[in-house]
Amino acid sequence: MARKSHVQTTINGETVEFLCESRQSLLEVLRDELYLTGAKEGCNNGNCGACSVILDGRLVNSCLVLGVETEGKSVETIEGLAEPDKLHPIQDAFLENAALQCGICTPGFIMSAKALLDSNPNPTEHEIRYWLAGNLCRCTGYDKIVKAVMDAAKETSA
């Protein structure tokens, strides 16, 4: 059995400590060690974006980051997005636009959209499509997802 390392990081604003093997990805750590199962595994090789999280302000596929790499860093996941009594505007926009069907890709899309709107509050439709091209959805045909992000942009930049 591989020896485990001790890692201290910040997840959704809270200091978190965990033990993990060097080979464990951040996605594995989030899901299997910390039970933050909002990030999903669709491919485990960076193709689908279902595991998207924000690491030190940058959108990453958590399946392509090692758990040990997050030492001293800050991770934002889908679980940290809503306030206790209020959804984030992107979450509201996804619900109002019916922008999800099975929902497995939804946390990844929402985190990806958040990273986009954090850096570009008023994206064009093309900019949204370009940015979200790293997230696969097989149910919706993307139409309502793109519209949801356009609506959320209006809401957050207003």
Add this chain to the structure above:
Amino acid sequence: MTEKKEYKVIGTRPIRHDGVDKVTGRALYGADFQMTGLLHGRVLRSPHAHARIVSIDTSRAEAYPGVKGVATAQDLPDAEDRIADLGEGAVNLKYLCDNILASDKVLYKGHAVAAVAATSPHIAEEACTLIDVEYEVLPPVLEVRQAMEADAPLLHETLKTTSMGETADEPSNVASHIQHQLGDPEKGFAEADIVVERDFVTGTVHQGYIEPHNATAHFNQDGQLTIWCSTQGAFTVREQVAEILQYPISKIKVVPMEIGGGFGGKISVYIKPVAALLAKKTGKPVKVLMNRADVFEGTGPTPASYVRVKMGATKEGKITAAEAYLAFEAGAYPGAPVGPGAMCIFAPYNIENVIIDGYDVVVNKPKTAPYRAPGAPNAAFGSESVVDEIAEKLGIDPLEIRLRNGAKEGDRRADGPVHPRIGCIETVETAKAHPHYTAPNGQKHHGRGVASGYWFNIGLESSVTINVNSDGTINLIEGSTDIGGTRSSIAMQAAEVLGIPAESVNPSVVDTNSVGYTAVTGGSRTTYATGYAAYEAAQDVKRKMIARAAKLWEVDEDNVQFADGEFSCINGKEEQISFRDLCGRLGQTGGPVVGSGTVNPGGAGGAYATHIVDVAVDEETGKVEILRYTAVQDAGRAIHPSYVEGQIQGGAVQGIGWALNEEYIYNDEGTMTNASFLDYRMPTCLDLPMIDAVIVEVPNPGHPYGVRGVGEVPIVPPMAAIANAIYDAIGIRMTELPMSPDRLLKAMGKI
């Protein structure tokens, strides 16, 4: 257009009931399931497409630290010569079991051979590499027409062709041949002024659900087996596991977790019986997950096919005869959806003289599984391309020729059934009147194409229970796993009956011990059939509540009326009470009210769609860009229009992927060389425009609110519509899918 009834809930767009859970990451999917003492299972898969298993030695894996158990086909009950009926016709149990864990032969690259349970997923993966399997490699057969040749390598020495009731003497890769005939095709072709005949080839494509298969199983000491998993049908999992393990259904509980897409691909079981075997061996709960390559290589895609279509028409545009030859790859075991392909191929038309031949052929690829309108897209690619060519040669508008020949109520489908009220013509008329169809489209290398499609939809069994709460809300218990918002479309039908808002219904999808039998979420049946059961359960509640009001007012039940959520007395007494207030008085009037509804409806009604697409063909690269897309579809009655649109948009985009990019690319040894999302290349949002979904409502007489299934038919038209648009752009008929850049360049003579 038909008269529109006034509804309070149906046709509105409430927030879906499971929505907050799904946007906050709180919803629990199969892989999210955790349990104390959980072991992790992984499956060893065949590196060969066709080989005999000489020996399997698991001793090194069993000795590896952290390994708690190893399973092979030896651990499955002997399946020789048993036939299982899983509600979808008889299935040879040996085929079913061998696809779970191969016994004597492996029949495709990725075929499961053994499985390991260990204390971590990594240890399980490492231990799989320590299982020593000796193979005698055999030549694979990878293409349907080659597999049909007399000297082709045989997958099954005992498989003999059944053809219209007769079984052949010699073994063959052709499992079955079906034929449908209507009228006199020879006479029909003789009456034609023009006959067009073409061959079409389609590739193997995968459903591409984002969530890989998963299963956690646990055996209690008393023999109770529980399986937590992602599935389109918990009861179907229970049946299949019971058959494969020869274990009573009463000792199996299947808990459906949230499901991350299925499209037909999560009906067949793969790792669920394996998880159960490993749980039995280890005495611990075992979670088995697939990775993405496992999903591509080890689960059922939809068949590659060879399709030949011949159609004849008079110069006035009346189609006089049609002929189709459909040869579908079943994959490793019989069961290609050639039957549905044959049922659907000419269904948008009323043609007097038709002959259709279908062949179910085994090849060394994964056993195919349903994928959204299984078989119909392969068939429609051929027929809808030929109809376009006939229209073009006769100088008739392609939608006009569809109107002149369109199927209507009372027309007979070539395979027998007579159409009930259908909306075929209405979808074509709506498409023809749509601004997209009349918009200018003259630029060089830009083209516009149209195509129609049909899917018959299914009914099958559903059960719903409603528990009435004292505050005027109801808890709705159902067995249909929710893949696309069906909690809401089912809840809304109960709400409509009871005159309460959609938000006053709390729908729950529960396990197989907690609701009556419910068939799969598939066949476009969930909003139709489980919605129908919800309607019946709500009617049951309504009847019981009327009895309570009668008791309260000391009148006969006949004297109580219910409308718009209010009970009132109609025998002169001035009594009135709302549904909500009466709910608060159930304790005084006899105790709780529980309603139930069970259905097995026969009137699913068929669904039709007509799509319009504009493309641009890049002459230098061969890339086809989708410029504009409009999908018109008859939904019967759209319960929640947003999720109907979502089905239409999603189905159309899967069709776009099938048309332009997606296929299993095999090398000569039978290895899929693109078993990742990156290389398989499903559409991303950057590849697409908005998809304009247009809902037509021709109510289905077989449902109290007129619902027709909507999930499947939108994948039927896109391939031919895009091929027809490419022809309009560059004057070349593309007859092979996908119409990828290399095929376009070859067709244009550039490479």
